[in-house]
Amino acid sequence: MKITRYVGVAFLCFAVAVHAADELIAMKAARMFDGKSNTLVQDGVVLVEGNKIVDAGSNLPIPSAAHVIDLGDATLCPGFMDAHTHLTSDYSGDFNQRRLKEVDLNVSEQAIIATAYARSTVEAGFTTVRDLGSRFVGSRELVDVALRNSINKGLIVGPRMLVATKGIGATGGHFDPTNGFRDFLFGREPDYTDGIADGPDEIRKAVRFEVKNGADVIKAAVSGGVLSLADEVDTPQLTPAEMAALVDESHRLRKKVAVHCHGDQAAREAIEAGVDSIEHGSFMKPETLTVMKKKRTFLTPTLLATEWIMGKIDNYPPALQAKAKAAAAARSDMFRNAVKMGVRISFGTDASVYPHGQNAKEFKLMVDLGMNPIDALKSATTNDAELLGISQKLGTLEKGKLADLIAVPGDPTVDITATERVSFVMKEGKVIRQGPTAAQKTENAASPHLTAPAD
Ligand SMILES: [Zn+2]
Secondary structure, eight states: OOOOHHHHHHHHHHTTTOOOTTOEEEEEEEEEOOSSOSSOEEEEEEEEETTEEEEEEESOOOOTTSEEEEOOSEEEEEOEEEEEEOTTOOOSSOHHHHHHHHHHSOHHHHHHHHHHHHHHHHHTTEEEEEEOOOOOTTOOOOHHHHHHHHHHTTSSOOOEEEEOOSOBBOTTSTTOTTTTSOTTTTSSOOOGGGTBOOSHHHHHHHHHHHHHTTOSEEEEEOBOOSSOSSSOTTSBOSOHHHHHHHHHHHHHTTOEEEEEEOSHHHHHHHHHHTOSEEEEOTTOOHHHHHHHHHHTOEEEOOHHHHHHHHHTGGGSOHHHHHHHHHHHHHHHHHHHHHHHHTOOBOOOOOBTSSOTTOTTHHHHHHHHTTOOHHHHHHIIIIIHHHHHTOTTTSSSOOTTSBOOEEEEESOTTTOGGGGGGOOEEEETTEEEEESSOHHHHHHHHSOGGGSOOOO
16 A cells, blocks of 8 residues: 555544544543443443444453554543533523623624534533523524534534424413513514414424424423523423423424423423423422332433522522522422432533533532432433433444443542543544543643633
8 A cells, every 4th residue: 555655644643633434443441331330341442433333341352453542540431411401502600791692692603602612512521412492582593403413514513412492481481582571672572483382282383393493302391490580480381281282292293302390380290291301300399209200201400500500699680599599499309309219310401501511510419419420420321312312322332332432530430520520532433532622721721820810
């Protein structure tokens, strides 16, 4: 084979970052979490060819032709998933400044900013997200669809996204984008094209409209929320008949249903209606959790969102502070009960309520509230893959699966915060990151007196 010197040099320069589609890559580390077992495997090896895993196990023989990536004292894991993100927005700062920014910036500019959120999420080891709602007041743009498609086409770096487009909700409810603004400030009342629907027929129309526009999953608000100004956090916002229509229409179109829900009554009605996951679930009582367990409904607890809001409570108007405090006071007991009772837990964080890329902080919150570290890791891999309907292709390290894998330093079952220090990320056979993130490199390079003050 004849290779010119120039091609040879170029190959050497890019050998680590880019691999030919058919090159065999062998990743090895001191340990491996395969997504299924209750213990870690020692001397983990994962063999990848193209975009697939061709083998994974303990101490596998490594073919001599393989390009070896030795990750040392680390644990190989399936790429993490987050079943509840909002990659097109950032709600982590001052609430009123964010509202002003939302009406001030062009949606196209917000879309460009979102590409950075997508990058920091995948660099943190989250190779798949279920993005549960993207809307800009006064706009019908579908930025989440654009972001998903651009990532799929390889135009930008980000996690695989399953998107919900606009969340569906009632007039004046948690998802009403004009909630808290003067009536008709935006020239019209929102309708089904904004996800705002009242009555079973309109709910069906909203579901159909979203699927037509590229939704992979249907999201709805069945109770009030924390970060909305004109509703109570735990009141039901859809009727049982509306929920039945929501679930029936979504499932007919083979879409799963995730519902934002804090209140106990709304949760019970939604579970009875057959939703696939309850998001947040702050006020759910043990009786409701019992029904949930029986119906095998997933709980996505989003502990990190509440934690963030409580840590920055002065950033929110008094009405929202009161709602946040009530939800925070209830959610720890609810989560402990859910774990004890064996309710299926899916990993989801409500990214955008806190800064993107910190998703893994959810793991420690789960473990601190009584969840076994292995179960916490399973929630972000096998459980989420099942909830998202992608477990045929993803969620475990085994032959035939797509090669989404990451490495965390040391042993995450001994120190769960190792998940916050992901050192290697591969998505579908492509190395996204090995070593520090772009942001970390900048941080390390900056001298202390040049660093901007924290806000
Ligand atoms: Zn959310």
